[in-house]
Amino acid sequence: MKYTKICAHCGQPFETNSPQKIYCNREHYRPCPVCGKPVKMIDNDFSRPPKCCSTECSHKLRQSKFKKRTCIFCGKLFTPHSGSQIACDDTHYDNCEICGKQFIRTVSNYNDKITTCSAECTQEKLRRRSLAKYGTEHPMQSDEVQKNFHDAMFKKYGVKHALQIPGKIEQQQKHVIETNTERWGVPFACFTPNCISANRDIVSKTNLRFKQRLQDIGVASNIEFVLGKRSFDLQIENSKVLIEIDPSYTHNSFRNHWGQGLDRYYHRDKTDLAEKNGYRCIHVWDWDDWGKVVDLIRPIERRIYARSCDIYRINKDVGDKFLDLYHLQGTCRGQLLYLGLVYEGELVELMTFGKSRYDKNYYVELMRLCTTPGVKVVGGASRLFSYATSEYGLSSIISYCDRSKFRGDVYEKIGMKFKRITPPQEVWSKSTQHITANLLRARGYDQLFGTDYGKGTSNEELMLENGWLPVYDCGQKVFVYE
Numbered sequence: 001m002k003y004t005k006i007c008a009h010c011g012q013p014f015e016t017n018s019p020q021k022i023y024c025n026r027e028h029y030r031p032c033p034v035c036g037k038p039v040k041m042i043d044n045d046f047s048r049p050p051k052c053c054s055t056e057c058s059h060k061l062r063q064s065k066f067k068k069r070t071c072i073f074c075g076k077l078f079t080p081h082s083g084s085q086i087a088c089d090d091t092h093y094d095n096c097e098i099c100g101k102q103f104i105r106t107v108s109n110y111n112d113k114i115t116t117c118s119a120e121c122t123q124e125k126l127r128r129r130s131l132a133k134y135g136t137e138h139p140m141q142s143d144e145v146q147k148n149f150h151d152a153m154f155k156k157y158g159v160k161h162a163l164q165i166p167g168k169i170e171q172q173q174k175h176v177i178e179t180n181t182e183r184w185g186v187p188f189a190c191f192t193p194n195c196i197s198a199n200r201d202i203v204s205k206t207n208l209r210f211k212q213r214l215q216d217i218g219v220a221s222n223i224e225f226v227l228g229k230r231s232f233d234l235q236i237e238n239s240k241v242l243i244e245i246d247p248s249y250t251h252n253s254f255r256n257h258w259g260q261g262l263d264r265y266y267h268r269d270k271t272d273l274a275e276k277n278g279y280r281c282i283h284v285w286d287w288d289d290w291g292k293v294v295d296l297i298r299p300i301e302r303r304i305y306a307r308s309c310d311i312y313r314i315n316k317d318v319g320d321k322f323l324d325l326y327h328l329q330g331t332c333r334g335q336l337l338y339l340g341l342v343y344e345g346e347l348v349e350l351m352t353f354g355k356s357r358y359d360k361n362y363y364v365e366l367m368r369l370c371t372t373p374g375v376k377v378v379g380g381a382s383r384l385f386s387y388a389t390s391e392y393g394l395s396s397i398i399s400y401c402d403r404s405k406f407r408g409d410v411y412e413k414i415g416m417k418f419k420r421i422t423p424p425q426e427v428w429s430k431s432t433q434h435i436t437a438n439l440l441r442a443r444g445y446d447q448l449f450g451t452d453y454g455k456g457t458s459n460e461e462l463m464l465e466n467g468w469l470p471v472y473d474c475g476q477k478v479f480v481y482e
Helices: 055-065 107-111 119-134 143-157 168-184 205-216 266-276 290-297 316-326 380-391 409-413 437-443 445-449 459-465
Strands: 003-006 013-016 029-031 038-040 092-095 102-105 221-227 230-236 241-246 280-285 302-305 310-313 335-343 346-355 364-371 375-378 397-402 417-421 426-430 433-436 469-472 476-481
Touching (some): 055 459, 168 221, 205 221, 205 230, 205 241, 221 241, 280 290, 310 380, 316 335, 316 346, 316 364, 335 380, 346 375, 346 380, 364 375, 380 409, 409 417, 409 476, 433 437, 445 459
Parallel strands (some): 302 375
Antiparallel strands (some): 003 013, 029 038, 092 102, 335 346, 397 476, 417 476, 426 433
16 A cells, blocks of 8 residues: 655655655755754654764764853863863962972862872972871881881781791792793883883872772782783783773763773773783773672682582572672573572572573573682583573573673583674763663663653763763673574
8 A cells, every 4th residue: 555645854745655654765964063064864863853974063062062060170160071071171270288389280180189299299298297197207217107017027927027038039039020021021121112110100099999909809910011002901910811990081982081082992902902812801890899890800719519519490589689799790680590509508600591682583591600709610600501401491592791801711611602792882881870872772861860851852962961971891792502
């Protein structure tokens, strides 16, 4: 049956066999709302705000819609570039509390409460603080501090100083030479052309905090590990594990204080570089639970063989609690089968299955695999997967591996085959919260946050205006079992 309709794009009549079709097959254009350049319209584009012809115009349009803010430094009203900008683009100055010299204020030193103009003045500030607190120019010059330090060393090692531990000096020298030779090809960093040791003081405080979290569980790591033409934030000693700390403020794809944001493939490319050289790269996002990420690197405390465990179908409430405690992403909806390995009455490993959510060519999805931190269940995943396929008859199975944390080796060990790698996904981030771009498109800003901006407003512009930033992940590896 033929229908005669009016095209929603151009208003011209056209004939169609579909009662739902509301646009003709001609090419339609509308002017860019910033520069006026013609922009080709796409299907169903009539109900959306006009598209821009380029990223530059898109940024200008977004900026024009931001509400004015008050600068935290000078109090002047300004139009922000992004939802997170809190200071205007002017240069601001303050007086050093030590020498009185003017220095430039930035958001970074504002948040860190820096009140000195240079490293020398900072040292003088620390000297004065130490004099006020301990009566000496440095804390270690205090007899009380020295006594506490020596008592702690003697209690732990039986000596008053770390270098008095037998073989400590030789061990340290050997370790330094081996590390530098492996990393730079020379025994000492000062022998490199650019003298990398000169930049050792430029280290992110976030990176140092994560390094300390690793130290707390007995894991040593090196800062700024160079691989090819890229540098990774941390490298776990005596392992093939690299750590990348990716704060949303500096790693988003929209804008940061250096200018334009990162390329959408930046994180994926660093993961590719690591894997090609035999390394596993763990990306740490703002929304990650640091405790759970650290557990991925935690030394093995117990080794259990799967044949020594019993297999049980686990109650949903028990399984969800286990996943919320130990799995990086917690539990999820749609899990219908929970299979667990139990050793001496303790659940040590869990594997869950449900209906395939994203690919209807497969019936079943392996949704979660989780092990108690510090426990290595030898052959555990293989035994659970084999039990699911043989006892429950599961087949046509698909599963997704987060490339920002894992390489997917376990999937191939249990008999699944690698199929493809998905493109990096856009994730909207604000503090420790995150929302996938797919969810934002499906639900819209108003429904997600209970607002009433109405149709015709851009979800992306609303997210940016309210402090959310777009970050691209590393994509996912897809594994299947036919």
